Amino acid sequence: MTPAPGPQTGAPAAGAHRGVTAAPAPSAPGRWTDSTRRILPLAWPVVVGQVAMLSYATLDTLLVARSSAADLAALAVGGAAYITIFIGLMGVLMALAPIVGQLYGAGRHVEAGRQVHQAVYIALGLGALGSTLLLLPQPFLLLARAGPEVSERVHGYLLALACSLPASLMFTIFRAFNTAVSRPKEAMKLQLAVLLALKLPLTPLLVLGAPALGLPALGVLGCGVATAVAMWAQAIAAGVMLRRDPFYARFQLLGHGLQPPDRSALLHHLKLGVPMGAGILVEVTAFTFMALFISRLGTTPVAGHQLAINLVSVLFMVPFGLGNATGTLVAQHVGAGEWRQARRLGWHGLLVGTGLAALMGAGVYLLREPLLGLYTSDTAVLAAALPLVAWLALFHAADAAQTIAAFVLRAHKIATVPMLIYVAALWGVGLGGGYQLAFNVSGRVPTALQGAPGYWFAATAGLVLAGVALGGFMWWVFRAQQRDRGVSQPG
Numbered sequence: 001m002t003p004a005p006g007p008q009t010g011a012p013a014a015g016a017h018r019g020v021t022a023a024p025a026p027s028a029p030g031r032w033t034d035s036t037r038r039i040l041p042l043a044w045p046v047v048v049g050q051v052a053m054l055s056y057a058t059l060d061t062l063l064v065a066r067s068s069a070a071d072l073a074a075l076a077v078g079g080a081a082y083i084t085i086f087i088g089l090m091g092v093l094m095a096l097a098p099i100v101g102q103l104y105g106a107g108r109h110v111e112a113g114r115q116v117h118q119a120v121y122i123a124l125g126l127g128a129l130g131s132t133l134l135l136l137p138q139p140f141l142l143l144a145r146a147g148p149e150v151s152e153r154v155h156g157y158l159l160a161l162a163c164s165l166p167a168s169l170m171f172t173i174f175r176a177f178n179t180a181v182s183r184p185k186e187a188m189k190l191q192l193a194v195l196l197a198l199k200l201p202l203t204p205l206l207v208l209g210a211p212a213l214g215l216p217a218l219g220v221l222g223c224g225v226a227t228a229v230a231m232w233a234q235a236i237a238a239g240v241m242l243r244r245d246p247f248y249a250r251f252q253l254l255g256h257g258l259q260p261p262d263r264s265a266l267l268h269h270l271k272l273g274v275p276m277g278a279g280i281l282v283e284v285t286a287f288t289f290m291a292l293f294i295s296r297l298g299t300t301p302v303a304g305h306q307l308a309i310n311l312v313s314v315l316f317m318v319p320f321g322l323g324n325a326t327g328t329l330v331a332q333h334v335g336a337g338e339w340r341q342a343r344r345l346g347w348h349g350l351l352v353g354t355g356l357a358a359l360m361g362a363g364v365y366l367l368r369e370p371l372l373g374l375y376t377s378d379t380a381v382l383a384a385a386l387p388l389v390a391w392l393a394l395f396h397a398a399d400a401a402q403t404i405a406a407f408v409l410r411a412h413k414i415a416t417v418p419m420l421i422y423v424a425a426l427w428g429v430g431l432g433g434g435y436q437l438a439f440n441v442s443g444r445v446p447t448a449l450q451g452a453p454g455y456w457f458a459a460t461a462g463l464v465l466a467g468v469a470l471g472g473f474m475w476w477v478f479r480a481q482q483r484d485r486g487v488s489q490p491g
Helices: 032-064 069-093 096-105 109-134 138-144 148-180 184-208 220-244 246-251 263-297 299-335 339-366 368-373 379-389 392-411 416-438 452-485
Strands: none
Touching: 032 069, 032 148, 032 184, 032 220, 032 299, 032 339, 069 109, 069 138, 069 148, 069 220, 069 263, 096 109, 096 148, 096 263, 096 299, 096 392, 109 148, 109 246, 109 263, 138 148, 148 184, 148 220, 148 299, 184 220, 184 299, 220 246, 263 299, 263 392, 263 416, 263 452, 299 339, 299 368, 299 379, 299 392, 299 452, 339 368, 339 392, 339 452, 368 379, 379 452, 392 416, 392 452, 416 452
């Protein structure tokens, strides 16, 4: 079957009758196979781009482990501080995707470009705030109980990342905008090019040193410097692409300078972006704090947890990409006033993503022993990891469901209720319940659910609750749209 047309083909979108040059709307999706044919081309570049970014941390860890134990500890503490700060700020800027997606679906190109200008002002403010926080890492140092040697290295590492943060946030705008207009490959190309041309060759030179070139070994500081160089190169390359690629001319992004701040546009972005960022922050911290609490149980339990959570992190890239793609198409249909198609795509994306995640999780479970054997040959660590992977199929399926449902709701500019669901499910049930089980607070917890397995049981329960709640809320939103707009429920 021929794939359904993309956003550049089909019938004129809503807005054309008002004299606006409309972006042609996608044709209506039919069966779930038709939806899948449209979702996958937008999903795989996001997956590849995210894997490229994930490789930054992997590369840093492998090289710093050869430097010194103090550098490795500083990388762990500094990395936790950076991720906590960056993820929340990035989430605020990602609100640009549904805003632009709806405008693009309606064919309002110039207005979509104006939203990018307003997002730049928000990024500048967030960059100043985030860089300041990175220069004040004392809360993380106290939580990690870091000694003077580690603390000094953390300060140097975060100083370099503070310099890179504004560029990372600017590239977040570029990525969100391209996602919204169905061009995720452009961001992926730059992410891969910078990884291969700069981050990959520069990091070992700076971390381990190159005496022949007169470069001293900088340890963990070298990771930060290499990342800063890569991020600024990536941001500059994005600006060059926006200026030279004729596709972007219709949005009037460059050539006339930044447009003045628009109070209503800024407030509209923040009204959606702040709960989005908070929800993403809750999701991330639920698992970072989980690792911190499990570390109190000893070296072997936390090592086993790290193996299992790394498997989950790699698997998560697939539902994340599918969620991005589904949200993009839903936002475009909402902007075009095609509510029935938006609902159909939302459900299809959710069902396909959850089903695929269940299959992937089951496959990893069946192959758990050889897969974990790739990480380590330590029998104690393997024994600690194997019981955790037993939860992986359900854990990953529930994670995919809540992720994709959240993207669909954000495409409708709904973020506050998902944030509250995350707080209750991931912090309340997952983190709080996990603490009760892992440390046998009541004194009546079965032995099998004490320690790290208790946290994984509670985290899985929290994700299932989040997936069911977000899916149920999505159904309620769609029914409300059906009542308000008098559109028949899609099959």
